[in-house]
Amino acid sequence: MAKTPAPRRAASARPDRKIKAKQAPAATVKPGPGGTRDYLVQDIIKRLYDGEYEPGQRLQETQLTATYGVSRGPVREALNALAAMNIVELTPQRGAQLRVLRIEEAIDTLVVAQNLIGLAARLAAQQAPDSKAGQRFRTCLEKLQTFKPDTEGSAFAVARDNFYAALTAMANNTELSRILPTVRVHLIRVQFRSLLRITDSTRLADYQKIAEAVFAGRARQAETAARAHIDRAITRLKSFSSE
Amino acid sequence: MAKTPAPRRAASARPDRKIKAKQAPAATVKPGPGGTRDYLVQDIIKRLYDGEYEPGQRLQETQLTATYGVSRGPVREALNALAAMNIVELTPQRGAQLRVLRIEEAIDTLVVAQNLIGLAARLAAQQAPDSKAGQRFRTCLEKLQTFKPDTEGSAFAVARDNFYAALTAMANNTELSRILPTVRVHLIRVQFRSLLRITDSTRLADYQKIAEAVFAGRARQAETAARAHIDRAITRLKSFSSE
DNA sequence: ATCTGTATAATGTAGGACGATATTTTGAAG
DNA sequence: CTTCAAAATATCGTCCTACATTATACAGAT
Missing domain, CATH: 1.20.120.530 (GntR ligand-binding domain-like)
Known part of the structure; x- marks a missing residue:
């Protein structure tokens, strides 16, 4: 069996997989107070369904911050919400990773x-x-x-x-x-x-x-x-x- | 003499219920990186069991910040986690309230x-x-x-x-x-x-x-x-x- | 080649700031 | 005196900056 390892940060173990950093700045979104987190959650799920994000991909706060044009606060809250829905996996000091179901x-x-x-x-x-x-x-x-x-x-x-x-x-x-x-x-x-x-x-x-x-x-x-x-x-x- | 602190959003629906603010500063807690949110969640649940918090009580970010000696970030994350567990009810722009079950x-x-x-x-x-x-x-x-x-x-x-x-x-x-x-x-x-x-x-x-x-x-x-x-x-x- | 220490990057948290909004209070009209 | 509207206030939602902590990468030593 190959190593099971979770390539921690940058998939250095497999640099082959080039996850294309999002390109669309996604036009900063601001649906209103309180709606930012929910929007992030919905959009990430949508992108996952659409194949834009794929299981196993890491979601970095900084990157999401840039993608959606919001600050780290709402991003972190969205990631926590996604973790509660079992869509991403959160590891302390390691961030979020789209869940891959065995x-x-x-x-x-x-x-x-x-x-x-x-x-x-x-x-x-x-x-x-x-x-x-x-x-x-x-x-x-x-x-x-x-x-x-x-x-x-x-x-x-x-x-x-x-x-x-x-x-x-x-x-x-x-x-x-x-x-x-x-x-x-x-x-x-x-x-x-x-x-x-x-x-x-x-x-x-x-x-x-x-x-x-x-x-x-x-x-x-x-x-x-x-x-x-x-x-x-x-x-x-x-x-x-x-x- | 200023009247009592004028509870901001006093439960207008049920003004009868007297909720006493917690007093124990709870000695700032710092269990380590990543553990702050979980600690808050666990402690709030514990206090709820102990009757220190009671159903219907509002949990204000500022107050929790002072109580636990942490900043608003972890407090908000803890409240979100509690909401995911259906322990508190979050209303946009109104904050968290310990859930009251019919x-x-x-x-x-x-x-x-x-x-x-x-x-x-x-x-x-x-x-x-x-x-x-x-x-x-x-x-x-x-x-x-x-x-x-x-x-x-x-x-x-x-x-x-x-x-x-x-x-x-x-x-x-x-x-x-x-x-x-x-x-x-x-x-x-x-x-x-x-x-x-x-x-x-x-x-x-x-x-x-x-x-x-x-x-x-x-x-x-x-x-x-x-x-x-x-x-x-x-x-x-x-x-x-x-x- | 393996191990070890340093550099780098990302997360976790602090703290301050500001606009938006709900609630309360105040004030005015009936 | 009651009812309604506007101002005052408190709190939330978000942004920003900064720093400590920790995981990873890389380079150098054994």
């Missing part, structure tokens, strides 16, 4: 997501299907079904996020609403997209099944369906981790 | 905690009991048992935290280890101490039962025991919320 960690995340989303489905099924949240959930499902089964890209990702968000909202559990968005399932898709593609073939049917159980008020069945859906991804990843 | 929110939190801790117990039971994490778990259990059944205060809270942390560590799921500490079950105890006291009578037995199942490798039983333990608190709270 496949085992991805499985761990999915296992937790499986439980929480299963819980959400169960709770949602116990709510009135015709409530405002229920109707929103129905709308999100229909939106999802407008996509072809093999659709890729951010449009479907957004629709899926909305689907889960609506499911969570319908569950009507404040703590669940707080905690579920911090489980960064999407990071897994960013990193393991190719491995998971196959499991996507049945996803629309899965969503349908979950929704039907929810609307029928069958809590247990809704939970089972949700868990089964995520279980496909887990199984798929496991088959690669054991190789 | 009883329904407390129940929501316990429901989520029930699932996650149940998951932790199940996973832990599937691990080797003699592993390093297993031994640590055993140690934490023994430590817990040294407390009298009706113990109150931060010492027991810390021991219980360690117990759950050890259980989680034994579960060997990185995502669970990240997410479970952000579910602040103990805040509920701080706020609803009187309502939950009765359920405390059996807690030591509950912990024992969980640990036994874990060490015996009975995953299902471990999960059930963990869920049952938290279910007591949920039931208790529900009986008050429906009144």
Whole structure:
């Protein structure tokens, strides 16, 4: 095995990887008081999804300061927020590094997501299907079904996020609403997209099944369906981790 | 004579609650580089457990700066970290306020905690009991048992935290280890101490039962025991919320 | 070649400053 | 006297500078 080492600072160990320093000064952003940190967080996530930043890349305060035209204070706060979301890894005196999920960690995340989303489905099924949240959930499902089964890209990702968000909202559990968005399932898709593609073939049917159980008020069945859906991804990843 | 310091943003919504400012200068702390923020977080939580801070109290940066003898930077970072843990509520331009849970929110939190801790117990039971994490778990259990059944205060809270942390560590799921500490079950105890006291009578037995199942490798039983333990608190709270 | 000490770079924190904003207080109008 | 509006005040959000601490890189010694 090659060294596992975390190339500490400047990837001197692998000078090959030239992470192109951002070039776009990004026109100093100033969305208003209190919004700077959130903007940084959102933008860094966006760039990560867009491939502009890649897992493993180090995020240096000075560099971010220059990129966004803000001072170190908000930058540090944004990095702390990202660390709380498990998107970056903070090491004392070493700064922030975009997290790279080992496949085992991805499985761990999915296992937790499986439980929480299963819980959400169960709770949602116990709510009135015709409530405002229920109707929103129905709308999100229909939106999802407008996509072809093999659709890729951010449009479907957004629709899926909305689907889960609506499911969570319908569950009507404040703590669940707080905690579920911090489980960064999407990071897994960013990193393991190719491995998971196959499991996507049945996803629309899965969503349908979950929704039907929810609307029928069958809590247990809704939970089972949700868990089964995520279980496909887990199984798929496991088959690669054991190789 | 100038009137009392005119509390700036006195909780206008509830002016009744008299909050006394802390007085202990707390001797400037300097645990080393990188440790300042964590120390602040831990100490604020500790004071909350000890009743020195109470839910609803506002935490002002200037005041914390004076109390701990650190600058605003680390204070702000600590407050952000506490917000990520849902211990304080941050409002733009209004600062931090120790969170007050409505009883329904407390129940929501316990429901989520029930699932996650149940998951932790199940996973832990599937691990080797003699592993390093297993031994640590055993140690934490023994430590817990040294407390009298009706113990109150931060010492027991810390021991219980360690117990759950050890259980989680034994579960060997990185995502669970990240997410479970952000579910602040103990805040509920701080706020609803009187309502939950009765359920405390059996807690030591509950912990024992969980640990036994874990060490015996009975995953299902471990999960059930963990869920049952938290279910007591949920039931208790529900009986008050429906009144 | 490996080890060791120094130089360099980046983080962690301090402290001061200023604009923006929420709250309180003051003042005016009814 | 009550109600509403404007001024006063306190606190937050951000910027800036500075310095100590610490990890890394590099050069020199063994």
